Amino acid sequence: MSAMPAVVAINTFREAVRDRVLYNLIFFALLMIGASILVGEISVGIERLVIINLGLAAISIFGLIMAVFIGVGLVYKEIEKRTLYSLLAKPIRRGEFLVGKYGGLLLTLVVNTSLMTLGLAVALFYVGRPFLRSDASILIAVYFIVLELALVTALALFFSCFSSPVLSTLFTLGIYLTGMFAADIRDFGDLTRNPVVQGVARLLYYLVPNFHNFNAIAAAAHGETIPLTLVLHNTLYTLLYVTLVLLAASAVFSRRDLK
Amino acid sequence: MNIPAIEILGLTKDYPVGFWRKRMRRSLDNLTLQVEQGEVFGFLGPNGAGKTTTLKLLIGLIFPTSGTARVCGRSIDDVGMHREIGYLPEQPYFYDYLTARELLDYYSRFSGYGAAARRDRVARALERVGLAGAADVQLRKFSKGMLQRAGIAQAILHDPQVVFLDEPMSGLDPVGRREVRDIIVELRQQGRTVFFSTHILSDAEMLCDRVAVLVTGKLQGVGAPEEIVSIEVRGMEILFEARDHRGLQPGLAERATRSGTRYRLELPEADLYAVLEQLRASNARILSITQVRPTLEDYFLRMVDREQPQSHAVGVTP
Numbered sequence: 120m121s122a123m124p125a126v127v128a129i130n131t132f133r134e135a136v137r138d139r140v141l142y143n144l145i146f147f148a149l150l151m152i153g154a155s156i157l158v159g160e161i162s163v164g165i166e167r168l169v170i171i172n173l174g175l176a177a178i179s180i181f182g183l184i185m186a187v188f189i190g191v192g193l194v195y196k197e198i199e200k201r202t203l204y205s206l207l208a209k210p211i212r213r214g215e216f217l218v219g220k221y222g223g224l225l226l227t228l229v230v231n232t233s234l235m236t237l238g239l240a241v242a243l244f245y246v247g248r249p250f251l252r253s254d255a256s257i258l259i260a261v262y263f264i265v266l267e268l269a270l271v272t273a274l275a276l277f278f279s280c281f282s283s284p285v286l287s288t289l290f291t292l293g294i295y296l297t298g299m300f301a302a303d304i305r306d307f308g309d310l311t312r313n314p315v316v317q318g319v320a321r322l323l324y325y326l327v328p329n330f331h332n333f334n335a336i337a338a339a340a341h342g343e344t345i346p347l348t349l350v351l352h353n354t355l356y357t358l359l360y361v362t363l364v365l366l367a368a369s370a371v372f373s374r375r376d377l378k
Numbered sequence: 379m380n381i382p383a384i385e386i387l388g389l390t391k392d393y394p395v396g397f398w399r400k401r402m403r404r405s406l407d408n409l410t411l412q413v414e415q416g417e418v419f420g421f422l423g424p425n426g427a428g429k430t431t432t433l434k435l436l437i438g439l440i441f442p443t444s445g446t447a448r449v450c451g452r453s454i455d456d457v458g459m460h461r462e463i464g465y466l467p468e469q470p471y472f473y474d475y476l477t478a479r480e481l482l483d484y485y486s487r488f489s490g491y492g493a494a495a496r497r498d499r500v501a502r503a504l505e506r507v508g509l510a511g512a513a514d515v516q517l518r519k520f521s522k523g524m525l526q527r528a529g530i531a532q533a534i535l536h537d538p539q540v541v542f543l544d545e546p547m548s549g550l551d552p553v554g555r556r557e558v559r560d561i562i563v564e565l566r567q568q569g570r571t572v573f574f575s576t577h578i579l580s581d582a583e584m585l586c587d588r589v590a591v592l593v594t595g596k597l598q599g600v601g602a603p604e605e606i607v608s609i610e611v612r613g614m615e616i617l618f619e620a621r622d623h624r625g626l627q628p629g630l631a632e633r634a635t636r637s638g639t640r641y642r643l644e645l646p647e648a649d650l651y652a653v654l655e656q657l658r659a660s661n662a663r664i665l666s667i668t669q670v671r672p673t674l675e676d677y678f679l680r681m682v683d684r685e686q687p688q689s690h691a692v693g694v695t696p
Contacts, residue, residue: 208465
């Protein structure tokens with residue numbers, strides 16, 4: 120494996136840090152502090168539930184915003200600003216460049232999510248409850264959020280290889296929303312008993328990532344155990360899907376004229 | 379046998395134009411060219427001539443419609459060829475959140491150098507382009523000229539065999555231009571090949587072993603600057619001195635341009651001896667007699683005038 124993607128990834132991470140992308144953590148911290156104080160006042164006995172729900176939802180939304188809005192500009196910005204010209208004159212393949220950009224943003228998201236998870240732990244500690252064994256579910260829920268972000272980033276990067284940031288954002292969010300309701304769309308298709316609608320619904324179901332399977336927030340909040348088979352399934356699914364999307368992105372980008 | 383530094387064979391590039399009904403516009407038309415190792419080669423042409431297109435094709439930023447090219451004997455499709463080249467894009471722009479030192483360190487990582495070698499090379503390159511004092515300043519605070527120097531530094535950082543420079547003098551003040559000229563001369567002394575595009579003909583005339591003139595995507599001529607312009611003699615120029623203009627033979631003073639007691643006269647070669655006879659009879663003192671040859675600029679403008687009125691679109695449909 121070439122070291123080129125790692126070089127690009129580290130620079131992409133550095134760009135995110137210097138562009139103050141991690142400032143979103145301040146908002147997250149404020150949200151957690153505010154919620155902890157408020158929850159202590161109004162919700163006796165369900166502090167755990169509220170804080171975990173709110174914290175995980177915020178981690179997911181903040182991460183999603185970053186993945187989409189930075190992801191769609193990953194390649195586009197490099198072409199628009201022509202920073203890519205001198206870079207591609209170095210001995211690096213376009214596919215390696217894409218993998219590096221992807222890795223860099225993913226690294227940023229992982230660091231961001233980890234720090235937010237730490238914030239959530241502090242908030243839980245503040246509302247005065249000891250850590251339990253079932254809290255492992257919270258970590259798994261966070262892991263699922265990271266997997267979800269890995270998928271969204273790959274999609275955003277794919278669209279950014281050939282389309283403008285506005286369109287890429289629309290496409291990525293469109294797929295994300297479709298993926299959230301993938302199972303419902305399939306069930307709706309089955310209900311219509313129309314073979315054409317059924318076919319389209321099934322095609323959508325298999326084509327878009329099934330994001331519903333990555334939502335373990337409610338289970339974590341209620342302290343339910345998340346089966347390890349689901350962890351394995353989601354991990355393999357993400358690996359496969361991301362690989363396919365990156366291969367497609369590389370195929371598109373490798374023959375694109377950088378005018 | 380020496381492998382040519384750059385071999386271009388029938389390189390052609392069409393771009394689609396139009397939104398609904400796409401037509402193809404030919405940006406580069408069947409370019410065939412060879413640049414030998416160690417040459418400084420100037421690529422001349424007006425805006426839209428296809429100079430940047432050619433450079434982008436050679437770097438692999440765009441792909442040819444037809445034709446092929448090799449750099450240092452390796453196909454332009456081979457990414458390994460990029461170890462042998464350096465490239466300065468036109469109006470370069472870099473990651474502005476990095477300092478000049480960080481930028482060069484980043485680029486040098488692609489050449490696989492260790493930390494100590496990187497530090498050394500980066501320091502030398504910054505010194506070479508006169509940016510040592512601004513090494514730790516973020517590029518967002520750089521002027522256009524400083525960005526151009528940073529661009530040259532990243533192009534020569536890894537001692538490439540062939541250096542491609544797209545309008546390297548653009549945006550530079552006279553001091554900066556001289557420094558770039560010095561770098562090009564130094565690269566030639568080191569045996570590197572330099573292929574650069576420029577609008578500034580005096581630079582090309584001064585620096586280049588050979589030049590090519592490109593107009594509307596078509597190659598108009600290739601050769602040493604003095605070869606290109608010495609094909610024809612436009613006439614003769616006589617400089618002479620006469621104390622009293624009233625003593626000059628009739629017609630001589632009217633045809634000449636006077637500056638004090640000195641006169642400059644341009645005339646057809648066939649008239650030379652007759653005029654010399656008149657000057658002798660007038661007791662004029664001849665200071666010099668030289669052939670008047672067209673400059674590279676004259677040649678360039680003639681090529682542009684010949685080609686520009688033509689339509690460039692070709693009737694290719696996708």
